[in-house]
Amino acid sequence: MKFFEDVLVGDVDELGRYTFTPDDIKSFAHRFDPQRFHIDEEEAARSHFGALCASGWHTASMWMRLAADQRRREAEAAIIRGEPVAQWGPAAGFRELKWLKPVYAGDTIAYRAEVIETRISQSRPESGLVVSFASGDNQKGERVISFVSTVFVQRRPDMP
Amino acid sequence: MKFFEDVLVGDVDELGRYTFTPDDIKSFAHRFDPQRFHIDEEEAARSHFGALCASGWHTASMWMRLAADQRRREAEAAIIRGEPVAQWGPAAGFRELKWLKPVYAGDTIAYRAEVIETRISQSRPESGLVVSFASGDNQKGERVISFVSTVFVQRRPDMP
Numbered sequence: 001m002k003f004f005e006d007v008l009v010g011d012v013d014e015l016g017r018y019t020f021t022p023d024d025i026k027s028f029a030h031r032f033d034p035q036r037f038h039i040d041e042e043e044a045a046r047s048h049f050g051a052l053c054a055s056g057w058h059t060a061s062m063w064m065r066l067a068a069d070q071r072r073r074e075a076e077a078a079i080i081r082g083e084p085v086a087q088w089g090p091a092a093g094f095r096e097l098k099w100l101k102p103v104y105a106g107d108t109i110a111y112r113a114e115v116i117e118t119r120i121s122q123s124r125p126e127s128g129l130v131v132s133f134a135s136g137d138n139q140k141g142e143r144v145i146s147f148v149s150t151v152f153v154q155r156r157p158d159m160p
Numbered sequence: 161m162k163f164f165e166d167v168l169v170g171d172v173d174e175l176g177r178y179t180f181t182p183d184d185i186k187s188f189a190h191r192f193d194p195q196r197f198h199i200d201e202e203e204a205a206r207s208h209f210g211a212l213c214a215s216g217w218h219t220a221s222m223w224m225r226l227a228a229d230q231r232r233r234e235a236e237a238a239i240i241r242g243e244p245v246a247q248w249g250p251a252a253g254f255r256e257l258k259w260l261k262p263v264y265a266g267d268t269i270a271y272r273a274e275v276i277e278t279r280i281s282q283s284r285p286e287s288g289l290v291v292s293f294a295s296g297d298n299q300k301g302e303r304v305i306s307f308v309s310t311v312f313v314q315r316r317p318d319m320p
Contacts, residue, residue, distance in 0.1 A: 035249050
């Protein structure tokens, strides 16, 4: 887990891929977004989507899941190397969330994050803010989701 | 379910309340946001939050759930009255999402939506776009989340 000072604008994290199964899509939607095109294949076929597709909140939440997994892997690797582990999170917010294309059952989304800005936090001087362009592309290379995420990241304790 | 022409700027929907239990918070977080302050009371107590609190994606997704429930109730009421039911959704996106305060285990959030803009869709002339200011306040009246949501809403088929 990098400290704030080690995070550079332009850094890219490939967060991994996730395949949205019909069961996943319906399970999330029953709990959080019970619209007809997210919970029923036949209703979805009659909707303008034409087939079962994931809730946008599901697509967004999976970005968070893969980002958290990535942070945990990096923290574990740092511990194995005997290095201190910087705290990432919580998120400070996000903006400009766009659902650009439907995510259909069976689609595999490759998620990534690219650092576009770093700055010291005014409200918490012990932290920096890392602003990332978050995105997900389907197996055809089409972008399905993007947003701008801002997260608090611990500064190196030994920095002046 | 109102058609686009019946939706007015200034319309407010009180979507209902939801109490975030520790189990709910941990269950969502294990699946989508496994950060220490969302999955473990003791770790959360040591974090700057000071206690177990919900993933921001969970807080946001519950807005969607209550909004969808509200739409379903309105559609059912329209059917009982023998009125045509307008299609709401899908969402076109959202912006300016802010997590303003933590949502702690036991907090009850009252969600609402206020229409702030309506306009005909350029890309889908059979639909209008309804832009709403979405928010959630805790039991102390503190705003914990807000964002601006844009959704496609069917126009009256009999309108010129």
